[in-house]
Amino acid sequence: MFSSKKKQPPIRTLIGEGTVIVGELRFTEGLRIDGEVQGDVVALGESHSILVISEKARVLGKVKAAHVIINGSVTGPVHSDELLELQPRACIVGDVRYEVLEMHQGATINGELRPLKADDKPALKLATANGG
Structure with missing residues (x-):
């Protein structure tokens, strides 16, 4: 019934x-991080991956995975190919x-927040540009 949802x-x-x-x-x-990582945290390959950065965790570097759950601190860029969950104590x-x-x-979040789909679409179209 829910076959489209990945396990x-x-x-x-x-x-x-x-x-x-x-x-x-x-x-x-x-991967679940409860400690500290001073460096990039990157999921390998094209397969589905999950990264959990818990409330007490701290990452100083780039974070990249398919599904990213953050409730701790990240200083560096964050890239999520599927779902990014920012829980109440997340600080990026x-x-x-x-x-x-x-x-x-x-x-x-102290930084730029951009959806991946933004690369495929024009940046902005105003309603008045359509002749109105």
Whole structure:
């Protein structure tokens, strides 16, 4: 009945609270960060991926995955190919690109917020430009 909806990939990796990773972090399927990453966090390949950045987590670098859930802090650009969920304690300092956005009250973004589809369409058309 709901065959068009993709099944969530399993979260196979956890960066625990109190852990600090320095350098680029690449993953497949699912990753949850409760600690700190000083470097880019990037999902590999074209497959469906999920990245969870929890309330206590902090990422200093680029974030890129299909489904991104943020409730912590990201300083750097965020790119989500499918769904970006910004939970109430999400704080992003950097530009955000997304396919679909779900943003809860309390989440903050200090940067440019642009849908991926904006690249395919003209930037802006005014109603008066149609001869009216």
